[in-house]
Amino acid sequence: MAFNKMFVMLPVMFAARKLDGEDPMVVNYLRIAYGVMQGLCVLVVLYTYLKATAAAAQYTNHIVYVPPAPTPFQDPNATKKKYTETNYGAHVLSAARSLLGSTLFGVCMTVGLHIYKGMVVGLAIQTVMGPLNLAENPLIKALLLGTGKIDPADKLFDEKSASELTPDDEVVDESGNPLVRNNISALSNSATGKKTAAAKKDSGKEGETASTMMTLEEVMLDTWDSGDSADISNLMSALTEQNCNTQSSDDKWTPLMVLAGLGAVKGTASAIRQAIQLGANPAMTDKEGWSALHWAAFHGSPEAARELVKDISLLDATDKEGLTPLEIAKKENNNVVVKVLEEAEAAAEKSEDADGLRKRK
Structure with missing residues (x-):
């Protein structure tokens, strides 16, 4: 059973609201804790990005079919899944870039709100939730919590190969x-018509x-x-x-x-x-x-x-x-x-x- 972050996030949110944002000592401790945790998170993300870049170069010609990211309101009983045909290396690199971008954006947003609005709740929440969010990322799971490498055989993205697709699976390209x-073999390459598909x-x-x-x-x-x-x-x-x-x-x-x-x-x-x-x-x-x-x-x-x-x-x-x-x-x-x-x-x-x-x- 997958770990539900809400069991951690809700208590942290309630506890963070009890913090005295006017107490300089509390604020300084929060800043130190946040800086250490987010610094480690950024280092982990940079390491993941470098490893993903190397893996992307290795799998430039490997075609896979990736399901869409889960959404809160999707039908759990839906039998027909939509898969996107993509290059495995390109997908890995895209996932790594998205991870790096979202991490840096989150840091900038939290620090900005703290500096300009004096918000300390965000510092407390992100100090705890930042590492937990990273632990759910498939690339980080593979590199730090799994085999230590990025390999299509590990099905990091719940992807399928062409032979694994079923008749119920709908396949689209990257444009939808x-x-x-x-x-x-059913399609001949002969061109006997008066027009040709040049x-x-x-x-x-x-x-x-x-x-x-x-x-x-x-x-x-x-x-x-x-x-x-x-x-x-x-x-x-x-x-x-x-x-x-x-x-x-x-x-x-x-x-x-x-x-x-x-x-x-x-x-x-x-x-x-x-x-x-x-x-x-x-x-x-x-x-x-x-x-x-x-x-x-x-x-x-x-x-x-x-x-x-x-x-x-x-x-x-x-x-x-x-x-x-x-x-x-x-x-x-x-x-x-x-x-x-x-x-x-x-x-x-x-x-x-x-x-x-x-x-x-």
């Missing part, structure tokens, strides 16, 4: 963006073998680069209501555009339907001004086109060169898509004529 776990990011992380963590953009680009052999289930499992309109950083592609361009892949039409139900916007355009229907027209994806023309406004959308999806399909000699789009246009015109006739009646 959700990451997707995928089997590397700016695709390297998703490999040293120290991970069976699986890797990927952003939605990386999953999307890997799916595209796999061409006709793509496994779109990886992309579909990554889509949510919150991220279904994510655009790639360079070319502004969306998941719906990628699906529309993979017409030869089985299940694409159903995937497009599911993506739209999640909230994917087929009217969004990429860097070239292409909508998902432009993609289907260019890449010869009739099934995708049939799903997308349910939004008839896409038929009139033009790219930066002023071309509609139908004009793109004709230009690329994708005759099956041309037929789909022409039939959709004819149906739309017929519907408009019927509406006009009903209004005249």
Whole structure:
């Protein structure tokens, strides 16, 4: 059972309030006690920082997944935990810097209040609580109260490796963006599409073998680069209501555009339907001004086109060169898509004529 500092802090607070802050002898004793204890604390923190800096250099390529710091009001029964993907060395260094900064800030704050406001309660409390607070720090626990070294095997931050993550664990990057776990072997590196993901990011992380963590953009680009052999289930499992309109950083592609361009892949039409139900916007355009229907027209994806023309406004959308999806399909000699789009246009015109006739009646 973890030690509860409140059992010490509350009595210390009550006792400190009984001190006579007007008695010079009491104040001097408090100053001496505080100075000695805080001096030792600062030395311990500096030692920890130096050791952490050395450890950070040793583990620069070690990827771990760290849970958020506990909060007073978090649900203890929550089954799904959020883990942040981070470099172990960088995390250790960040924790050491935070410890050093908070310690020095606390000293400056306490001394400042004592000098300018004459507060002695803070001196008394920090004399006792300062060392106890440090004893709870995972780095100090490891270096002074544990093995004497900083090692990922000791799980100082309750971190996990990729192989230890469970399906209930949600993984985000350091910016809070959700990451997707995928089997590397399921993603081919071939690029058989007419467009290429030239700016695709390297998703490999040293120290991970069976699986890797990927952003939605990386999953999307890997799916595209796999061409006709793509496994779109990886992309579909990554889509949510919150991220279904994510655009790639360079070319502004969306998941719906990628699906529309993979017409030869089985299940694409159903995937497009599911993506739209999640909230994917087929009217969004990429860097070239292409909508998902432009993609289907260019890449010869009739099934995708049939799903997308349910939004008839896409038929009139033009790219930066002023071309509609139908004009793109004709230009690329994708005759099956041309037929789909022409039939959709004819149906739309017929519907408009019927509406006009009903209004005249």
